[in-house]
Amino acid sequence: DQQVKQNSPSLSVQEGRISILNCDYTNSMFDYFLWYKKYPAEGPTFLISISSIKDKNEDGRFTVFLNKSAKHLSLHIVPSQPGDSAVYFCAASPFLPKFYFGSGTKLNVKP
Amino acid sequence: ETGVTQTPRHLVMGMTNKKSLKCEQHLGHNAMYWYKQSAKKPLELMFVYNFKEQTENNSVPSRFSPECPNSSHLFLHLHTLQPEDSALYLCASSQVPGANEKLFFGSGTQLSVL
Secondary structure (H helix, E strand, O other), rough: OEEOOOOOOEEEOOOOOOOOEEEEEOOOOOEEEEEEOOOOOOOOOOEEEEEOOEEEEEEOEEEEEEEEEOOEEEEEEEOHHHHEEEEEEEHHHHHHOOOOEEOOOEEEEEO | OOOOOEEEOOOEEEEOEEEEEEEOOOOOOEEEEEEEEOOOOOOOOEEEEEOOOOEOOOOOOOOEEEEEEEOOOEEEEEEEEOOOHEEEEEEEEOOOOOOOOOOEEEEEEEEEEO
C-alpha cells in the first residue's frame, strides 16, 4: 500500500507565478519529510526538507508546509522559473533509515 | 570525483543474460540503497545496507542479488530478468542512519530487458 501519495501527476504554471505541489501520507510515524527534484536522465536531487516539529521551512524561492493533523505537505515555489520544470518527488521517513517516495509530479513552467 | 556514481548509464540485456550494476559513493556515507523507478510509479526501495550489512530487503525477487563489499561500493547482480524489470535503477547513499538524514542519488542505470 502506498504510504506517500502525490495525486497530481502534472502541473503547468506560468513563469513568475506560484507553483504548489501537494503530497499526502498515511503513516503517523513519519517525522521527516523531503522534496526531491529530478531532471530527465539524472538522479533525484535534494531540494528542501522539514521535520515534524515544524510546520514551515523556507529556502529562497522554496517553502515547504507541513500539516500534521491532515497528514499533508506542500511545496511552494515563488516565483516559478522555466528552469524549475522537472519532476518533483515527495518523500517521508520514520526514524529508521527508510525513505518512502511518492510517484512524482511533473512541473512545467511556461515562459 | 564527488557524489554518487553509477555505471553503466544504460543497459540492454536479454532474459538469459547476467549483468551487474555498480555504484560508488565518494561522500563518506555509511548507508547505501538500491531503488527502482518504473514509469509513473513511486520510487521503490529494494535494498538497504548499513555499514556493509544488509538491513532491508523489500521482498525483492531473487533474480536481483545485491552485494556491498565496503561502505563505498554497492553492486546489483542481475540474472534471468523479465521484461517487466525494465526500469531506472537508482543507487543512493546517506550518512550514518538516523533521524533527519537525506539521500544522495546517483544518475541511475536505465535498464531494458528484451
